[in-house]
Amino acid sequence: MRHEPAPRTESVVMPPGGSFLPALALLVAVYMGLVLWRNRRLARPPILGMDGVPIPGKTFTLSDGETVDYVVAGPTDPASGASVRSRPPIFLVPGADGMKETFRYQVPALARRRTVVCATLRRRLTHEDAFDRMVDDVAELATELATRGDSDRFVLLGQSLGGAIAMRFAIRYPERVAGLVLSNTLARISYDHVGLNRALLAPLAMATTRYLPTGIARVLARAWSRLEVWIYDASAGSQRIVDYALWTGPRTVPSSVSNARVARLKKIDLRPELPLIQAPTLVLKGPRDHYVPPACSHEIVALVPGARYKEVAGTGHCSHISMPGSFNGLLLGWLESEVDRGVEPSTPGTHARHGTEVGE
Numbered sequence: 001m002r003h004e005p006a007p008r009t010e011s012v013v014m015p016p017g018g019s020f021l022p023a024l025a026l027l028v029a030v031y032m033g034l035v036l037w038r039n040r041r042l043a044r045p046p047i048l049g050m051d052g053v054p055i056p057g058k059t060f061t062l063s064d065g066e067t068v069d070y071v072v073a074g075p076t077d078p079a080s081g082a083s084v085r086s087r088p089p090i091f092l093v094p095g096a097d098g099m100k101e102t103f104r105y106q107v108p109a110l111a112r113r114r115t116v117v118c119a120t121l122r123r124r125l126t127h128e129d130a131f132d133r134m135v136d137d138v139a140e141l142a143t144e145l146a147t148r149g150d151s152d153r154f155v156l157l158g159q160s161l162g163g164a165i166a167m168r169f170a171i172r173y174p175e176r177v178a179g180l181v182l183s184n185t186l187a188r189i190s191y192d193h194v195g196l197n198r199a200l201l202a203p204l205a206m207a208t209t210r211y212l213p214t215g216i217a218r219v220l221a222r223a224w225s226r227l228e229v230w231i232y233d234a235s236a237g238s239q240r241i242v243d244y245a246l247w248t249g250p251r252t253v254p255s256s257v258s259n260a261r262v263a264r265l266k267k268i269d270l271r272p273e274l275p276l277i278q279a280p281t282l283v284l285k286g287p288r289d290h291y292v293p294p295a296c297s298h299e300i301v302a303l304v305p306g307a308r309y310k311e312v313a314g315t316g317h318c319s320h321i322s323m324p325g326s327f328n329g330l331l332l333g334w335l336e337s338e339v340d341r342g343v344e345p346s347t348p349g350t351h352a353r354h355g356t357e358v359g360e
Contacts (some may be wrong), residue, residue: 001259022033035211044101044248049073050108064133067232070100070119070141073111087340088154088178089115091142095131095160096258098123101248102159105240105324109332113340116152117145122160123257125207133266135168142176154340155179157331160186160292161322163262167270167300170277177279179339180304184289184317186296187270187303189262198229198290205230209245210255221245233288233316237323237360244321280338281307284330286315286322308334325360 026169046054056070062068074089092103098121110116123135123184139157155178158166163185170177176182191199205342209217221242231249232241244250266346281304285297301307305344310330320327 012037015223017215028053032211037212041246042250042252043335044099045104045219046135047071047073047101048106050111052119055107058120060113060144062140064124066122066124068120068122068137068141070117071107072115072117072145073107075113077251086115086153089117089145089333090155090157091138092116092118092163093102093138093158093165094118095162096261097249097253098258098261099248099253102244103320105250106124106157106320106331110329111322112253113332114155114335117141121261125257125260125264130169130260131165131268134261135164135172138165138169139176141174142299145231151178155181156337157181157184159183160317161265164265164268164270167274167277168268169272169278170281171270171359174276174278177294178282179335180277180279181284181334182281182297182300183284183327184286184292185283185300186292187274187300189266189270190296191293196229201227202291205232206250210251214246217246218242228290228316230291231317233314233318233322235288235314235316235322237315239315240324241318241322244318265303271303272297276303282331282334282338283307283318284327285311285326286317286319287307287311288314288316289319291317299344308338310334323324323360 004134042244042305048074049055054161054221055068057071059069092100094102099122100118103118107116107118119137119141121134127133142152142154153176156169158164158181158351160183163182164187166180166182167187169186170180201224208220208224211218216251219321221232222238224230225234225242226240228234231245232238283297283301283304285294287294297309300308312327312330315322315326
């Protein structure tokens with residue numbers, strides 16, 4: 001009898017980890033959801049007034065319907081409680097993360113002699129002209145405050161990307177700028193002067209800061225400080241930057257928003273227009289800044305007529321946070337010598353001292 005061979009059956013071999021990968025993807029998705037939920041719930045430390053009390057926040061609706069929040073602080077006449085407005089007010093413009101609290105160490109020191117305005121940046125950046133829209137936002141809010149009694153001319157201080165906004169404003173509205181302060185900023189985005197190692201490490205530092213548990217993120221932030229990566233530096237005030245990164249800055253703003261602001265700046269080169277700036281200009285720089293290197297500031301100084309350059313010794317990209325006393329001292333000294341010349345002395349009792357309430 002002839003026997004037919006039994007039909008061959010092929011067994012399906014599952015690839016190693018075939019059932020593990022979907023589970024891992026689900027776990028990662030759950031973890032990221034929890035991290036983003038945590039970040040959205042973070043409460044930024046408030047900006048304090050000269051009396052140590054939090055300054056009440058205000059809101060302003062822009063012409064296209066978007067609302068931004070801001071604070072206003074300034075000196076008062078002790079006898080009447082009326083604001084003293086003899087000196088040009090100062091408008092503070094934050095960097096890519098866009099939160100007003102980045103200037104929490106500057107507001108009390110500056111408010112002793114002049115009105116200080118500090119606003120968040122818009123979050124909606126859908127139009128191609130979104131960078132110029134941010135410039136016009138400053139003009140809108142300044143105009144509104146001028147109608148309430150503040151001067152129509154003011155000093156503009158911009159940090160990082162905020163410095164680019166300030167330069168564009170000074171070019172477009174020269175009659176409104178009494179002085180220009182550019183802190184760790186750049187006229188165009190370029191990676192020509194950034195070392196390869198730090199350029200590669202910066203995204204890793206951003207990710208570990210934003211998405212890891214706080215304890216681990218803090219340990220790594222201290223390591224980034226020693227290496228001087230991204231916004232971190234190895235100055236005596238480096239812990240302030242660590243606290244800022246974990247509780248005030250990058251964690252509290254979706255990376256998509258800050259990245260969109262940077263993307264708008266990438267399309268612009270301000271250098272051809274910098275010789276048009278007419279206002280007295282101070283360029284403040286952290287010499288240990290490897291994120292926006294000093295070469296970017298030297299480029300601006302060479303192009304802006306009469307610009308002065310000052311270094312905040314030992315600091316990096318966030319000089320105003322790591323060493324606020326040194327930063328504020330340089331800023332206040334320049335304001336007195338270059339902007340406030342000929343201005344009546346402050347009302348008795350409102351005289352400012354250099355520095356800030358934060359020790360170094």
